[in-house]
Amino acid sequence: KAGVTQTPRYLIKTRGQQVTLSCSPISGHRSVSWYQQTPGQGLQFLFEYFSETQRNKGNFPGRFSGRQFSNSRSEMNVSTLELGDSALYLCASSQGPWDEQFFGPGTRLTVL
Amino acid sequence: AQTVTQSQPEMSVQEAETVTLSCTYDTSESDYYLFWYKQPPSRQMILVIRQEAYKQQNATENRFSVNFQKAAKSFSLKISDSQLGDAAMYFCAYRGSQGAQKLVFGQGTRLTINP
Numbered sequence: 001k002a003g004v005t006q007t008p009r010y011l012i013k014t015r016g017q018q019v020t021l022s023c024s025p026i027s028g029h030r031s032v033s034w035y036q037q038t039p040g041q042g043l044q045f046l047f048e049y050f051s052e053t054q055r056n057k058g059n060f061p062g063r064f065s066g067r068q069f070s071n072s073r074s075e076m077n078v079s080t081l082e083l084g085d086s087a088l089y090l091c092a093s094s095q096g097p098w099d100e101q102f103f104g105p106g107t108r109l110t111v112l
Numbered sequence: 113a114q115t116v117t118q119s120q121p122e123m124s125v126q127e128a129e130t131v132t133l134s135c136t137y138d139t140s141e142s143d144y145y146l147f148w149y150k151q152p153p154s155r156q157m158i159l160v161i162r163q164e165a166y167k168q169q170n171a172t173e174n175r176f177s178v179n180f181q182k183a184a185k186s187f188s189l190k191i192s193d194s195q196l197g198d199a200a201m202y203f204c205a206y207r208g209s210q211g212a213q214k215l216v217f218g219q220g221t222r223l224t225i226n227p
Contacts, residue, residue, distance in 0.1 A: 033213065043203065043217035056214060090157065097213040103149075103157035 001027055004093050004104035012110045018079040021107045025072050025093030032074040033101060034066060037088040046089075049074055050097050078109075086111045114139045116206050118218035125194045126226050132179075133189045133221045135204030143209040146180065146187045151220075152200040160202070163187065165209075191223075199225045 005024045013019050025032050034046040045058040049068035066076040072093075078085055088108050092101035115138045125131035137146070148160040163171045163180050170178050175192045191198055204218040 031213065033215075035215075035217075042219045043215075045214040045216070048213050058214065088155065092157075092215075094213075100159060100162070101213075101215065102159075105154070105156050 004091055004102055006089075006091050006104040006107050008107060009105065010108045010110075012112060013081050014112050015081055015083060017081050018077065019081060019109060020075055020077045021089055021091075021109070023074045023076075023091030023093070023104060025074070025091075026102055029093040029095050029102075030072050031094045031097050031099070032068055032072065033092045033094075034074070034076050035090045035092070036060075037090055037106070038086070043090070046076065048097070055097065081111045083111050085109065114141075114144075114206050114208065114216045116204050116216050116218040118202075118204055118221050120221045121219070122222045122224070124224040124226055125191075127194055127196060129194055130190060130192045131194055131223065133191075133202050133204075133223070135187045135189070135218055137185050137187065137204070137206050139185070139206065139208070141208050141210070145207045145209070146178075147205040147207070147215070148176070148178070148187075148189045149203045149205060149217075150198075150200045151203065152197075157203075161189065194225050196225050196227060199223060 007022045031050045033048045047066045048056045052068045063079045068074045088106045090106045091104045094101045144165045146163045150158045161173045179188045201220045205215040
């Protein structure tokens with residue numbers, strides 16, 4: 001069974017632009033969570049989706065948004081990029097909200 | 113809010129020896145889950161071991177075991193017979209049993225294995 005896939009793996013953007021990151025969960029998994037990883041702040045929770053519904057959102061500004069599709073694939077969008085948005089964005093999927101989370105390889109976003 | 117603290121930013125151990133990584137957490141919940149994740153240089157986060165708070169018995173997975181002290185809110189990871197492939201960042205994480213599924217992570221401990 002294929003693991004969690006994230007595209008693209010690397011991304012370079014400039015301040016003010018917007019970006020969309022994609023996450024395809026393991027087949028059969030309906031729950032997707034997103035995390036931001038930076039050297040300074042560590043790993044921080046962004047969103048949690050289950051069956052196309054956002055169940056919870058972390059303490060991030062409204063520039064960060066996400067959604068989940070009927071096939072459980074998820075996207076997150078960051079608008080008006082800032083230098084501080086440079087990070088590794090990790091996606092994790094699980095069968096249900098309370099099951100073990102399996103992480104993808106991440107998308108490395110660099111904002112110049 | 114729950115917090116997780118890993119007080120050792122870096123640790124090193126000789127190959128084949130045993131090392132213990134420390135983790136403390138703060139919560140007002142009585143039922144929760146604790147995890148240790150490994151993140152090798154390739155960046156893929158991998159679950160090493162998990163512990164349910166209601167279980168008194170410490171979890172064990174092959175060379176990996178935990179020392180779970182619920183009253184002290186301590187959750188350390190012991191790696192026995194360290195191998196070169198164990199070199200990675202190790203993250204301690206907490207997840208409550210109600211509400212959000214989110215994981216709350218510690219800052220991580222970078223483990224180096226010396227041959």
